[in-house]
Amino acid sequence: MIGLRAAVTIAIALILCAALAVIGWGAQRVAQRTIVPAILAKAETVGRSAGGLVERAVAAGIPVRDLVEVPAYFDELRAPSREFAEIRLSLPSGEVLARSGTRVGLDDAAVVRTAVQGAGGPVAEIAITVDPTVVWQQVGAVLLDVAFIGVVALLVALELVALVVGGRAIAALVAVEQRLKALARGRLATQQDDGGMAVRALLAPIDAITSRLGARHRQARARAVQAGDAALVARLDRLAERSGVGETEGTESRLAAAVRPALFLFMLCEELTRPYMPRLAQGLAAGDAGLSPNVAASLPIVAFMAVVALCQIPFASVSERMGRRNGFLAGALLAALGYAVSAVTGHYHLFLLARVVTGLGYALVFVSAQGHVVDHSHGAGRSAALAVFVRAIMVACLCGPPIGGVIADRLGAEVALFTSAAVAVVSALVAAMVVPKAPRGVVHAPATLRDLARSARAPRLMALLLGCAFPAKLLFAALCLLLVPLELQRQGYSSAAIGRFQMIYPLLMVLAVPFFAALADRWNARAGFVIAGGLVSGIGSMLVPLNPSAVLIVVALALLGLGQSMSIASQSALVADTAAHAGGRPAGVLGLFRLVERSGNAAGPAGAGVLLAAVGFSIATALLGAVVVAGAAVFALSGQRSAATSGSRRHMRASSSEGSPV
Amino acid sequence: MVVGSPLRSGLDMTRATVSLIAVFALIAAACVAFGTYFANATLSGAYGTAVEARFKVTATRISSIIERAASLGIAVPVQRTLTEVLRREARLEADLISIDIADERGAIVFSSAPERVGQVADAAAPHQVVSLVRNDFDAIIGRVIMRYDPRALAMVADEIHGALWAVAWPTLAGAVVATILVGAVLAGALRRAVRRAAHPSRWPGAARAVLAEIEGVHRDAQAPGAAGGGR
Structure with a gap:
C-alpha cells in the first residue's frame, strides 16, 4: 500500500496534468483565432517579396526554369520562420521547379499562394505551406515546464510540509501509515516511535496486539531454549525473521528528523545550479585565453567537489566542537555568500573562489546535519533516521535541476544563483527555528590518516573502493554534471530541458535502490549486484558513440541510474561489513570509503573536461564507461564474490554515502 | 506511558x-x-514576433531596392522614386504608422508620411523594425524604419x-x-x-x-x- 501523502501527491499530479492539458487546449483555440492569421499574413508578405524577386529576373529576360540557387534562397527565408513547413516554386502547369522543406504529414495545412507575373500573365507560383502547430508546440513546451515545476513543487511541499503542518501532526500521520503499511506487508513487529504518542489512542489497539504477540513469542522462545528444543527455536526464529514478531521496528526520532526540511532546502541550492553551471562557467571564461571552453566548464564543478571531498573528515570534528546547529548555520551562510558572489562576479577566477567557499559551506552543513541525525537517534531508529536523511537529499537531487533550469532560462543564471543564495539563507533560518540547541558534543577523535592507511589493508576493500566506488562516482559526476549538460546545450536544448534530463538519474535511484537492496539481501548476492551494477552503468555509457543523440543520452542516463541503483546499497553494505569486522576503528574504513567516493566526484568532471577537449563527447563518455566496466571486472577478479556476512542491513543504511551527487 | x-x-x-x-x-x-x-x-510573444517578422521582410525588401540603386551609383538622398514605393508598401500594412528611410546620419530623407521628412529618426524607439542599408563595401549608408501601431498588438x-x-x-x-x-x-x-x-x-x-x-x-x-x- 502507499501512504496518504504519496497517494495525494500522485492524485494531484494527475489533476495538475489534466488542468494544464485544458489550458493547452484553450491556448490552441486562441492561437487558431489570433496567431494563425498573423502567420498567414507573414507568409503572404514573404511570398510577395520572393515573387517580386522572381518577377525582376523574368523581366531581365531570365526564364523561370533557368533560375539558380532558388532552394538556397528559400532555405534562407525559412530559417527564421519555423512555421513555414515548405516553400516551393512551380510553373502554372504544376511542375515544381524548386523547393525547400517538406509538407509531408501536413495535408490539411494552409497554403499561401503568390502568383509570379510575367509580361503575358502568370509565369509561376510561389506556395508557402504554413504549419501553425509550431506555435502550439511552443505553448506545449511552456506547459511541460509548468507541469514539471508543479510535480516538483508537490515533492518540495512533501519535504517541507512538516514546517507548515507541524512536526507533531506529521509524526502522527507517519505513525499511522507505518502501522498500516506493516500490516499490509504482513509484518507484526512492535512499532517504536515518538510520533505515535500523538495518536496513541487510535493506535493503541494495534500496538497492544503486536506487543502481546511479541511478549508471547519471546516467552515461547525462552521456554524452547530452556527445554533444549533446537528445532522449535529455529522455527520461532524463522517466523520472527519473516513476520517481525517479537522485534521492535523504529522510525526516525522526531528530534533527528527535525533537520530534514532545513537539509532539503540547503541541498536544493546546489542542485538548482546543475543544468546551467557548465554553460555559465564557459561564458565567464570566454575571455580567458589560457583555458579551453571544456576545461573552463569543468573547473568550478571540480573545485566544489574537491573541497567537499577534502573537508568531510576534518569538518566532522569541527561540527562537533561548534555544535551541530551552529555548524549548520555557519555552513549555510558561508554557502549563501559563495552563491551570491558567484552571481555578481563577472571574473572567472573569483567565480572559482566563490565555488570553493560554497563547497566549504556545503561540507560543513552536510556533516553537521548527518551528525545531528546520528546524535539524536539510536538503535532501530538510527537506520530509519539516516534513510530519511538520504531520501531528503535524493528528493533535492530530483527537484533542483528542473527548477534551476527554468529559472535560468526565463530569468538568467545570475538570478538562479541568487535564488540558491536566498534558499541557503532560508535553510539557515529554518535550521535556527527547528533544530534544537544542543550542548557541544563530546568531541570524538576523527579518523586519522593512519586509520585510513590501516583500513586500506582490509582484505579486498581496495578492490571494491577503487574498482567500483571510485569509478561509479567518477562516471556519475562526469556524465550528469558536465558531459550531458554541455552536449545537450550544444544540441540546442534549453536549461529547463537539461534539468529534466538530469532528473532521470535521481528518479531511478529513488525508485530502484530499495528494490535492488532488498533483492541483494534476499539472494545474499551483494558482490554480484555490485559487479552487475558496474557493468550496466558502464555499458550504457559505452553505447553513446553508436549515435550521440538525445535518445541514447537518455538510455545512458537511465542505465547509469539503474546500474548504480543495483550497486550502491550492496557496495555500502560490503563496506559496512568490512568496517564491522575490521580490527581497530571502523571509522577508518567508512572514512576511507567516503574519501574515495568523493574523490571520484571531483575527478569525474576534471577528467571529463580534458577528455571532452581531446576526443569529443561520445568517445569521452564511452571511455569513462569503459573505466567503470574495467573496475567492475577487476573487483570480480579480486575474488570478492563470496557473500558478505549477513545481518548488516542496518549497517548498510548507516554507512551509505547518501547515494547522492556528493 | x-x-x-x-x-x-x-x-x-x-x-x-x-x-x-x-x-x-x-x-x-x-x-x-x-x-x-x-x-x-x-x-502574445508569438503574435508580436509574427507581426514584426512580417514587417522585417518588407523592410529588408526595401533595403535591397535601395542597395541595388546605390551599387549603380545613385546615392540614397536622390532615390526619389522611393517615396512612391514606401506609400505603396504602407498601404498594404494596416498596422503601419510610417515607413521611413534615414540616411547614414539618421536624418529621414523619404517617408510614407511626408511630415516626417527632415526629422531625425530615433533608432532606439520602441514599436519599430529597422533594416540596415549597406553599400558594396558593407558600410551602413542608411536605415529603413517601419513604425507600427502598438495598439494593434495590445x-x-x-x-x-x-x-x-x-x-x-x-x-x-x-x-x-x-x-x-x-x-x-x-x-x-x-x-x-x-x-x-x-x-x-x-x-x-x-x-x-x-x-x-x-x-x-x-x-x-x-x-x-x-x-x-x-x-
Missing part, C-alpha cells in the same frame, strides 16, 4: 490531513495560474489574455475542488483503515495469514510436552 484521548488523536490526524490537502490545493492552483500566465506570455494581447483566463478560472477552481475531494476521500480511507486495523479479523490478508501462523506456532510451543515440537 501517557495515552492521549481518541478525540485528541483524531484532531491531530485531521489537522495533519486538512493542512496537507490545503497546501497541495494551493500548489495545484498556483501551477494552473503559472501555466496560464506563461501560456499567455508565449502566445488588442490581440488583450484578446489572448481574456480567452485564456476564461478557460483558466474554471480549470483552476476545478483543480482545487478535485484536490480537496481526492484528499478527503483518501483521508477517509485512511481513517477507515485505522479503525479496521483495531480488529485482527479485519486486517489485510497478509497480516491475517501471519497472525494465524504465529498463533499456531505459539500454540504448539505451549502444548504440554512441547519439546520436540519444532517442525
Whole structure:
C-alpha cells in the first residue's frame, strides 16, 4: 500500500496534468483565432517579396526554369520562420521547379499562394505551406515546464510540509501509515516511535496486539531454549525473521528528523545550479585565453567537489566542537555568500573562489546535519533516521535541476544563483527555528590518516573502493554534471530541458535502490549486484558513440541510474561489513570509503573536461564507461564474490554515502 | 506511558490531513495560474514576433531596392522614386504608422508620411523594425524604419489574455475542488483503515495469514510436552 501523502501527491499530479492539458487546449483555440492569421499574413508578405524577386529576373529576360540557387534562397527565408513547413516554386502547369522543406504529414495545412507575373500573365507560383502547430508546440513546451515545476513543487511541499503542518501532526500521520503499511506487508513487529504518542489512542489497539504477540513469542522462545528444543527455536526464529514478531521496528526520532526540511532546502541550492553551471562557467571564461571552453566548464564543478571531498573528515570534528546547529548555520551562510558572489562576479577566477567557499559551506552543513541525525537517534531508529536523511537529499537531487533550469532560462543564471543564495539563507533560518540547541558534543577523535592507511589493508576493500566506488562516482559526476549538460546545450536544448534530463538519474535511484537492496539481501548476492551494477552503468555509457543523440543520452542516463541503483546499497553494505569486522576503528574504513567516493566526484568532471577537449563527447563518455566496466571486472577478479556476512542491513543504511551527487 | 484521548488523536490526524490537502490545493492552483500566465506570455510573444517578422521582410525588401540603386551609383538622398514605393508598401500594412528611410546620419530623407521628412529618426524607439542599408563595401549608408501601431498588438494581447483566463478560472477552481475531494476521500480511507486495523479479523490478508501462523506456532510451543515440537 502507499501512504496518504504519496497517494495525494500522485492524485494531484494527475489533476495538475489534466488542468494544464485544458489550458493547452484553450491556448490552441486562441492561437487558431489570433496567431494563425498573423502567420498567414507573414507568409503572404514573404511570398510577395520572393515573387517580386522572381518577377525582376523574368523581366531581365531570365526564364523561370533557368533560375539558380532558388532552394538556397528559400532555405534562407525559412530559417527564421519555423512555421513555414515548405516553400516551393512551380510553373502554372504544376511542375515544381524548386523547393525547400517538406509538407509531408501536413495535408490539411494552409497554403499561401503568390502568383509570379510575367509580361503575358502568370509565369509561376510561389506556395508557402504554413504549419501553425509550431506555435502550439511552443505553448506545449511552456506547459511541460509548468507541469514539471508543479510535480516538483508537490515533492518540495512533501519535504517541507512538516514546517507548515507541524512536526507533531506529521509524526502522527507517519505513525499511522507505518502501522498500516506493516500490516499490509504482513509484518507484526512492535512499532517504536515518538510520533505515535500523538495518536496513541487510535493506535493503541494495534500496538497492544503486536506487543502481546511479541511478549508471547519471546516467552515461547525462552521456554524452547530452556527445554533444549533446537528445532522449535529455529522455527520461532524463522517466523520472527519473516513476520517481525517479537522485534521492535523504529522510525526516525522526531528530534533527528527535525533537520530534514532545513537539509532539503540547503541541498536544493546546489542542485538548482546543475543544468546551467557548465554553460555559465564557459561564458565567464570566454575571455580567458589560457583555458579551453571544456576545461573552463569543468573547473568550478571540480573545485566544489574537491573541497567537499577534502573537508568531510576534518569538518566532522569541527561540527562537533561548534555544535551541530551552529555548524549548520555557519555552513549555510558561508554557502549563501559563495552563491551570491558567484552571481555578481563577472571574473572567472573569483567565480572559482566563490565555488570553493560554497563547497566549504556545503561540507560543513552536510556533516553537521548527518551528525545531528546520528546524535539524536539510536538503535532501530538510527537506520530509519539516516534513510530519511538520504531520501531528503535524493528528493533535492530530483527537484533542483528542473527548477534551476527554468529559472535560468526565463530569468538568467545570475538570478538562479541568487535564488540558491536566498534558499541557503532560508535553510539557515529554518535550521535556527527547528533544530534544537544542543550542548557541544563530546568531541570524538576523527579518523586519522593512519586509520585510513590501516583500513586500506582490509582484505579486498581496495578492490571494491577503487574498482567500483571510485569509478561509479567518477562516471556519475562526469556524465550528469558536465558531459550531458554541455552536449545537450550544444544540441540546442534549453536549461529547463537539461534539468529534466538530469532528473532521470535521481528518479531511478529513488525508485530502484530499495528494490535492488532488498533483492541483494534476499539472494545474499551483494558482490554480484555490485559487479552487475558496474557493468550496466558502464555499458550504457559505452553505447553513446553508436549515435550521440538525445535518445541514447537518455538510455545512458537511465542505465547509469539503474546500474548504480543495483550497486550502491550492496557496495555500502560490503563496506559496512568490512568496517564491522575490521580490527581497530571502523571509522577508518567508512572514512576511507567516503574519501574515495568523493574523490571520484571531483575527478569525474576534471577528467571529463580534458577528455571532452581531446576526443569529443561520445568517445569521452564511452571511455569513462569503459573505466567503470574495467573496475567492475577487476573487483570480480579480486575474488570478492563470496557473500558478505549477513545481518548488516542496518549497517548498510548507516554507512551509505547518501547515494547522492556528493 | 501517557495515552492521549481518541478525540485528541483524531484532531491531530485531521489537522495533519486538512493542512496537507490545503497546501497541495494551493500548489495545484498556483501551477494552473503559472501555466496560464506563461501560456499567455508565449502566445502574445508569438503574435508580436509574427507581426514584426512580417514587417522585417518588407523592410529588408526595401533595403535591397535601395542597395541595388546605390551599387549603380545613385546615392540614397536622390532615390526619389522611393517615396512612391514606401506609400505603396504602407498601404498594404494596416498596422503601419510610417515607413521611413534615414540616411547614414539618421536624418529621414523619404517617408510614407511626408511630415516626417527632415526629422531625425530615433533608432532606439520602441514599436519599430529597422533594416540596415549597406553599400558594396558593407558600410551602413542608411536605415529603413517601419513604425507600427502598438495598439494593434495590445488588442490581440488583450484578446489572448481574456480567452485564456476564461478557460483558466474554471480549470483552476476545478483543480482545487478535485484536490480537496481526492484528499478527503483518501483521508477517509485512511481513517477507515485505522479503525479496521483495531480488529485482527479485519486486517489485510497478509497480516491475517501471519497472525494465524504465529498463533499456531505459539500454540504448539505451549502444548504440554512441547519439546520436540519444532517442525
